[in-house]
Amino acid sequence: MREATVERATAETWVRLRLGLDGPTGGKVATGLPFLDHMLLQLQRHGRFLLEVEARGDLEVDVHHLVEDVGIALGMALKEALGDGVGLERYAEAFAPMDETLVLCVLDLSGRPHLEYRPEAWPVVGEAGGVNHYHLREFLRGLVNHGRLTLHLRLLSGREAHHVVEASFKALARALHRATRITGEGLPSTKGVL
Ligand SMILES: [Mn+2]
Numbered sequence: 001m002r003e004a005t006v007e008r009a010t011a012e013t014w015v016r017l018r019l020g021l022d023g024p025t026g027g028k029v030a031t032g033l034p035f036l037d038h039m040l041l042q043l044q045r046h047g048r049f050l051l052e053v054e055a056r057g058d059l060e061v062d063v064h065h066l067v068e069d070v071g072i073a074l075g076m077a078l079k080e081a082l083g084d085g086v087g088l089e090r091y092a093e094a095f096a097p098m099d100e101t102l103v104l105c106v107l108d109l110s111g112r113p114h115l116e117y118r119p120e121a122w123p124v125v126g127e128a129g130g131v132n133h134y135h136l137r138e139f140l141r142g143l144v145n146h147g148r149l150t151l152h153l154r155l156l157s158g159r160e161a162h163h164v165v166e167a168s169f170k171a172l173a174r175a176l177h178r179a180t181r182i183t184g185e186g187l188p189s190t191k192g193v194l
Pocket of ligand 1: 038162166
């Protein structure tokens with residue numbers, strides 16, 4: 001069974017995260033930031049993962065550090081859980097609608113970090129529980145840089161922060177589920193390495 005547990009501590013945050021790609025799903029999520037918990041539970045449910053997250057952060061300063069560092073821990077766990085990548089589906093895309101909002105996420109578990117997401121181009125208004133779509137960028141940067149994947153995120157419609165951020169997590173979850181499946185036998189690369 002592919003899974004990994006990481007623990008990461010800085011002067012700003014402490015995160016312990018367990019990710020399981022196969023087998024049982026669910027797990028307790030408690031970061032101290034309710035909207036982030038709500039998003040991680042979307043990832044867990046719609047990605048059909050085991051995802052346990054326990055975290056503390058300097059929320060008296062801002063939500064920024066905690067959101068970013070949970071993304072980093074998720075990337076670290078993903079990279080470790082994927083192992084050598086033999087048989088990996090590797091590519092996936094997923095749309096997620098939420099009423100008026102529509103988001104597209106396209107992934108390549110390539111071994112090369114690249115994030116294609118421009119929050120300044122997204123006409124989002126407001127925030128959700130202290131979290132906005134610029135914080136989403138920090139989460140995704142952490143995930144991409146440490147999970148070593150290519151991630152494109154597009155907003156096709158919608159403006160309301162809660163729907164936009166949540167639909168983004170749902171699209172990410174669905175794409176991550178599919179990209180992490182074992183569907184073949186060899187390494188899915190002509191280069192011979194991911
Ligand atoms: Mn919601």
